[in-house]
Amino acid sequence: MLDLDLGPLWLTLQLAGATVIVLLLVGTPIAWWLAFTSSRLRTIVEAIVALPIVLPPTVLGFYLLIAFGPHGLIGGPWKDLTGSALSFTFTGLVLASTFYSLPFVVQPLHGAFEAVGKKPLEAAWTLGASKLDTFFTVASPMAIRGYLTAIVLGFAHTLGEFGVVLMVGGNIPGQTKVLSIAIYDHVETLEYAQAHMLSAGLLLFSFIVLLAVYSANRRLPIHVT
Amino acid sequence: MNQLTANFEVTFPTFHLQVNFAVPAEGIIAVFGPSGCGKSTLLRCLAGLERSSLGSMVLNSHIWQDESQGIFVPLSQRSIGYVFQEPRLFPHLKVLANLQYGWERTPKSARRITLDQVVHVLDIERLLDRLPQSLSGGEQQRIAIGRALLTSPQLLLMDEPLSSLDFQRKREILPFIRRLDSEFHIPIIYVSHDLHEIIELAKTVVLLKGGTVVGSGPIEKVFSQLDLRHLIPENHLGALVDTTVAEQDQEFGLTKLAFSGGHLHVPHQPRQIGERLRVQILAKDVSIISSPPAFQTSVLNLLEATVVEIGEVNTEHPFVDIKLDIGCPLLATITRKSLAALKLHPGQHVHAQIKAVALR
Numbered sequence: 001m002l003d004l005d006l007g008p009l010w011l012t013l014q015l016a017g018a019t020v021i022v023l024l025l026v027g028t029p030i031a032w033w034l035a036f037t038s039s040r041l042r043t044i045v046e047a048i049v050a051l052p053i054v055l056p057p058t059v060l061g062f063y064l065l066i067a068f069g070p071h072g073l074i075g076g077p078w079k080d081l082t083g084s085a086l087s088f089t090f091t092g093l094v095l096a097s098t099f100y101s102l103p104f105v106v107q108p109l110h111g112a113f114e115a116v117g118k119k120p121l122e123a124a125w126t127l128g129a130s131k132l133d134t135f136f137t138v139a140s141p142m143a144i145r146g147y148l149t150a151i152v153l154g155f156a157h158t159l160g161e162f163g164v165v166l167m168v169g170g171n172i173p174g175q176t177k178v179l180s181i182a183i184y185d186h187v188e189t190l191e192y193a194q195a196h197m198l199s200a201g202l203l204l205f206s207f208i209v210l211l212a213v214y215s216a217n218r219r220l221p222i223h224v225t
Numbered sequence: 226m227n228q229l230t231a232n233f234e235v236t237f238p239t240f241h242l243q244v245n246f247a248v249p250a251e252g253i254i255a256v257f258g259p260s261g262c263g264k265s266t267l268l269r270c271l272a273g274l275e276r277s278s279l280g281s282m283v284l285n286s287h288i289w290q291d292e293s294q295g296i297f298v299p300l301s302q303r304s305i306g307y308v309f310q311e312p313r314l315f316p317h318l319k320v321l322a323n324l325q326y327g328w329e330r331t332p333k334s335a336r337r338i339t340l341d342q343v344v345h346v347l348d349i350e351r352l353l354d355r356l357p358q359s360l361s362g363g364e365q366q367r368i369a370i371g372r373a374l375l376t377s378p379q380l381l382l383m384d385e386p387l388s389s390l391d392f393q394r395k396r397e398i399l400p401f402i403r404r405l406d407s408e409f410h411i412p413i414i415y416v417s418h419d420l421h422e423i424i425e426l427a428k429t430v431v432l433l434k435g436g437t438v439v440g441s442g443p444i445e446k447v448f449s450q451l452d453l454r455h456l457i458p459e460n461h462l463g464a465l466v467d468t469t470v471a472e473q474d475q476e477f478g479l480t481k482l483a484f485s486g487g488h489l490h491v492p493h494q495p496r497q498i499g500e501r502l503r504v505q506i507l508a509k510d511v512s513i514i515s516s517p518p519a520f521q522t523s524v525l526n527l528l529e530a531t532v533v534e535i536g537e538v539n540t541e542h543p544f545v546d547i548k549l550d551i552g553c554p555l556l557a558t559i560t561r562k563s564l565a566a567l568k569l570h571p572g573q574h575v576h577a578q579i580k581a582v583a584l585r
Binding site: 119120122124125126127128130133137138142144 | 300302313327
């Protein structure tokens with residue numbers, strides 16, 4: 001029997017889950033603003049959000065590593081606030097993944113909100129709904145497919161993360177040793193059997209998740225395009 | 226007396242709206258004008274969807290906006306119903322939930338209109354369990370009207386609610402809109418560029434052109450103002466006369482209508498005696514004779530009239546409009562040559578021959 005450590009798998013799922021939650025909280029207001037603002041800053045923000053798509057993960061990881069350092073732009077204030085460091089921690093990984101996967105959540109939501117458009121929102125306001133009420137009872141249900149796509153892409157993209165994790169997380173078991181790193185380790189040490197098990201597991205899991213989501217998507221009642 | 230006073234000044238990159246009017250807040254108040262004259266913008270200002278930096282809007286004693294005092298009641302807190310050009314139903318909610326959306330958000334004490342009433346008046350009982358996408362355009366627009374009504378608004382704004390519908394569907398919805406006024410007693414501001422709709426529905430009219438109000442008041446008065454005739458398409462110029470059905474003449478197949486200046490005979494109308502009927506007498510269907518004809522005429526409707534006003538004489542145009550008084554205003558379009566031959570002048574007593582009466 002192979003000695004297979006499932007710790008990295010569990011850690012990876014935790015990381016992807018936590019990242020998606022943070023991304024939805026951060027990405028929704030950004031996507032909303034992008035969809036409805038007439039500000040000139042819009043294009044600049046759009047470009048910044050899309051950066052992780054084109055940047056090599058190591059470049060992003062490198063800058064995040066510097067920013068997360070105890071004297072860095074983010075790590076400094078974080079240490080003053082919480083008393084602990086950011087780099088080489090799980091929290092640091094969640095934060096890094098948030099930057100890394102941001103476009104994969106913001107872009108589908110942005111598109112979905114744009115497809116909803118201003119008209120149903122105005123209708124809701126004239127019916128006595130406040131802006132927040134309108135967001136939850138009209139805009140969000142109408143953008144449900146956008147949310148689904150955002151969650152899947154955000155989750156999947158974080159699962160497959162390697163370069164950024166390597167740069168800011170290192171390889172600490174139970175803390176930052178995620179699946180992709182574990183597979184890399186196994187290959188480095190020529191433990192192909194273990195590498196196969198983990199890779200196949202990840203492949204199967206990703207496929208099942210996507211399959212479930214797309215078939216659920218097909219059955220959703222809302223078609224807003 | 227209930228009154229709606231509005232005063233807005235807004236500038237958009239390509240458009241300037243400056244309006245100021247006061248109309249009785251009752252019945253259907255039509256806002257009429259060519260496309261691009263600012264009708265929809267005016268409605269958005271009234272609703273509070275657009276905020277003009279200068280302006281005020283007062284309905285009865287409710288101040289919804291007064292920029293000089295810094296008052297601007299947000300849209301969601303105004304008791305206003307809005308029916309847009311497109312139905313704008315919520316696609317994720319069934320018809321019933323769409324109807325209840327505004328009702329649920331209306332304070333209990335302000336709910337005067339019930340679901341049963343709306344379902345009955347708009348005849349939508351069998352649609353309640355359907356999703357909006359499965360309804361026809363006319364059905365969707367009826368649901369949109371019902372949804373707005375269920376907020377029990379103090380003012381209902383309708384922005385060309387029939388413009389996206391074909392003729393048949395329009396015919397289908399017009400009676401419902403007419404009933405809103407009598408059933409629910411909510412003043413309605415009705416924006417349209419369709420003269421037929423307005424003549425059929427409106428009691429008061431506000432005429433807009435190039436972002437300003439060029440005339441407002443009771444529809445019969447505004448529509449017989451000669452200086453506004455350029456706003457009304459050539460074939461539609463004519464006085465509106467409110468009549469009541471006085472007599473049915475079975476022998477000759479005619480209906481006799483009574484109005485403030487006498488009687489009109491029209492081809493038989495299947496109406497009850499006493500029923501009110503608004504007719505339009507097109508200016509091109511009226512001719513003027515200076516003294517009663519010595520011969521018998523085949524024209525049934527021959528009325529005594531006084532010349533009130535002679536329209537602008539344009540030497541490039543063979544016709545001129547004359548405003549007459551037959552107990553109510555009447556317009557006639559005659560040639561300049563006839564004007565000279567009859568030597569018409571204000572105050573002169575003449576007779577008007579009405580060749581046709583347009584009935585709706």
